[in-house]
Amino acid sequence: MKILIVSDTHRKNENYMKALQQAGELDLVIHLGDIEGSEYTIQEAAGCPVEMVAGNNDFFSDLPSEKTLQIGKYCVMITHGHHYYINMGNEMLKKEAIVQGADIVMYGHTHKPVIERSDGIIAINPGSLSYPRQENRKPSYIIMELDAHGEAGFELKYVE
Secondary structure, X not given: OEEEEEOOOOOOOHHHHHHHHHHOOOOEEEEOOOOOOOHHHHHHHHOOOEEEOOOOOXXXXXXXXXXXXXXXXXXXXXXXXXXXXXXXXXXXXXXXXHHOOOOEEEOOOOOOEEEEEEOOEEEEXXXXXXXXXXXXXXXXXXXXXXXXXXXXXXXXXXXX
């Protein structure tokens, strides 16, 4: 199973389209918020199921602020993260995800990519496809793949 994880496109969808093209065939797309009205575009371009949550800039969206998904053997909590003071660190969010029974928590909002395994949980942030804030300032996303044994692997990628 191959999953594209993106966030913070802010209605600038060119890099999302490039990420789709670079990723190839997908089983699922997860968008972690700040879609800003591009839900239909995100969904239609994917060519596979799409899960989305609302971000702090999705003012008129009826998307939920968080969801729990089952991906293979993993319980995955997805959220934008702004309700968990994510700019101050991801500790509060990881604790909440563990309380909810999640193995993996995925969030956005900071525009900085994270792949972190600690405290009994995997924390994933794909960064931003429109306004990256990490040192190299490259638009980023994450590919999650489940191997033949159902184990999750994560790879940080940049839009070429």
